[in-house]
Amino acid sequence: xxxxxxxxxxxxxxxxxEKTLALNSxxxxxxxxxxxxxxxxxxxxxxxxxxxxxIIWVGFGTxxxxxxxxxxxxxxxxxxxxxxxxxxxxxxxALFVYLHQLITIYQIDIxxxxxxxxxxxxxxxxSTLWVTRILFLQLxxxxxxxxxxxxxxxWNVVQWLITGSFTITFAFAAIWLxxxxxYENRDKKWFKxxxxxxxxxxxxxxxxxxxxxxxxxxxxxxxxNAII
Amino acid sequence: MNEKExxxxxxxxxxQHKGILFKVARAYCPNEDDRQDLIQEMMIxxxxxxxxxxxxxxxSTWLYRISLNVAISFYRKTTIRSxxxxxxxxxxxxxxxxxxxxxxxxxxxxxxxxxxxxxxDKALMILYLEDKSHAEIAEILGMSVSNVGTKIGxxxxxxxxxxxxxxx
Numbered sequence: 010x011x012x013x014x015x016x017x018x019x020x021x022x023x024x025x026x027e028k029t030l031a032l033n034s035x036x037x038x039x040x041x042x043x044x045x046x047x048x049x050x051x052x053x054x055x056x057x058x059x060x061x062x063x064i065i066w067v068g069f070g071t072x073x074x075x076x077x078x079x080x081x082x083x084x085x086x087x088x089x090x091x092x093x094x095x096x097x098x099x100x101x102x103a104l105f106v107y108l109h110q111l112i113t114i115y116q117i118d119i120x121x122x123x124x125x126x127x128x129x130x131x132x133x134x135x136s137t138l139w140v141t142r143i144l145f146l147q148l149x150x151x152x153x154x155x156x157x158x159x160x161x162x163x164w165n166v167v168q169w170l171i172t173g174s175f176t177i178t179f180a181f182a183a184i185w186l187x188x189x190x191x192y193e194n195r196d197k198k199w200f201k202x203x204x205x206x207x208x209x210x211x212x213x214x215x216x217x218x219x220x221x222x223x224x225x226x227x228x229x230x231x232x233x234n235a236i237i
Numbered sequence: 238m239n240e241k242e243x244x245x246x247x248x249x250x251x252x253q254h255k256g257i258l259f260k261v262a263r264a265y266c267p268n269e270d271d272r273q274d275l276i277q278e279m280m281i282x283x284x285x286x287x288x289x290x291x292x293x294x295x296x297s298t299w300l301y302r303i304s305l306n307v308a309i310s311f312y313r314k315t316t317i318r319s320x321x322x323x324x325x326x327x328x329x330x331x332x333x334x335x336x337x338x339x340x341x342x343x344x345x346x347x348x349x350x351x352x353x354x355x356x357x358d359k360a361l362m363i364l365y366l367e368d369k370s371h372a373e374i375a376e377i378l379g380m381s382v383s384n385v386g387t388k389i390g391x392x393x394x395x396x397x398x399x400x401x402x403x404x405x
Contacts, residue, residue: 012393018344019366023260119306120286120299122379123360126306218309221357225380225388 056111063104070097092154096147103143110136128222134215135192142187149180192216238288247287250296251280257300264351264363265308275311279304294376301364301377309356350399358392365389 074094077085113133119126152175160172194200195216204213238246251258258279266272282303290299351362357378364374371385378385 015343015347016366016368018340019347020368022344023256023263119282119303120289121302121306123302123305123309123357123377124379126302127309127356130310218356221355225357225378225384 056107056114060104060107060111063100063107067097067101067104070100086157088156089154092150092156095150096154099143099147103140106136106139106143124222124225127218131215131219131222134212135219137212138190138192142190145186145190146183148183149176152176152179192219243287247284250283250287250300254297254300257297258304260363260367261301261304261308264359265312267352271311275308278311279307282307295373298373298376305360305363305377309360312356346400350396353399354392358388361385361388362392365392 070093074090074097077090082090110133113129113136117126117129117133152172156172160168164172190200190203195213258276262272262275262279266275283300286303290296294302351359354362360378361374364377369377371382371389374385374389375382380388
């Protein structure tokens with residue numbers, strides 16, 4: 010079968026399809042009133058929920074900690090205070106990531122070229138990695154917030170070895186994961202192990218799509234200015 | 238343009254160019270129910286973007302951009318649904334071979350080939366089958382004309398191989 014026959018076959022079938030597929034389920038006149046959540050705005054509720062929850066958490070944390078810093082600094086456990094401050098600080102950074110994602114969602118132009126729009130959408134999805142990295146960075150502070158001065162005075166070497174090894178391991182893991190959880194490492198075994206699961210499928214799909222965008226963009230000469 | 242005129246304009250566009258929506262939906266969405274949802278999402282996007290159409294591109298280029306952008310994103314979403322729906326391949330397999338004409342068989346082969354393509358290759362294939370010029374394809378996808386030629390050449394080679402494999 011040659012090219013021309015192939016094109017004719019495709020086009021003829023489409024004509025048939027057009028006739029049989031009426032727009033029954035879609036009332037064009039009512040389209041503007043349809044309260045359907047389309048694919049871009051469908052991303053918004055989750056992000057909005059995360060943003061609101063984050064604002065409440067960071068707001069509460071900041072108020073509580075500010076009060077401790079300003080009025081009860083001397084009597085507050087410093088290990089708890091600094092650990093909690095780091096945790097709230099990192100949550101605030103995650104909040105900015107969510108805010109950035111929301112702004113990007115509103116900026117996406119669906120009428121733009123396919124590669125440009127899909128690249129933006131894929132990058133948006135992949136930026137979720139930042140949140141994961143920040144969450145991992147919080148790991149060590151969960152091992153230090155309960156420390157007290159009494160521990161330093163009364164604990165023996167064995168107790169310190171156990172506690173210390175936990176904190177050091179968590180700190181090392183947190184920093185390593187923060188540095189290495191990147192799109193570039195998507196093919197590594199450990200990466201696939203962490204991001205193995207249904208909830209990560211959209212992220213993995215976005216990465217695959219970005220790979221395709223890059224593959225398509227590779228041959229493009231800079232002067233064409235066609236993409237990105 | 239007031240809202241009434243805008244609605245009329247929208248209706249005219251859809252009526253005249255609904256083929257674009259159907260073709261794209263057909264290539265990206267083998268399941269009939271999902272396809273209706275996809276077409277509806279495309280229409281919503283067209284309605285929401287209609288005020289921004291500025292004649293800079295032809296209306297078909299503009300519509301192809303919207304429908305392909307929606308389809309690629311929608312396709313990603315539907316494939317995530319843990320293979321809930323049947324694939325195009327499965328659908329074609331269910332049809333008894335003896336009832337098919339040669340044309341239908343060839344179309345099935347073509348559809349099977351398209352369904353196996355990656356998202357952007359699929360878009361390129363649709364535009365190529367629609368007889369769009371390389372310049373138009375480049376404008377829709379956002380790549381250089383020379384790159385369009387290279388990519389189409391590669392897909393055509395794949396198509397030839399696939400056709401010979403499937404036939405045998």
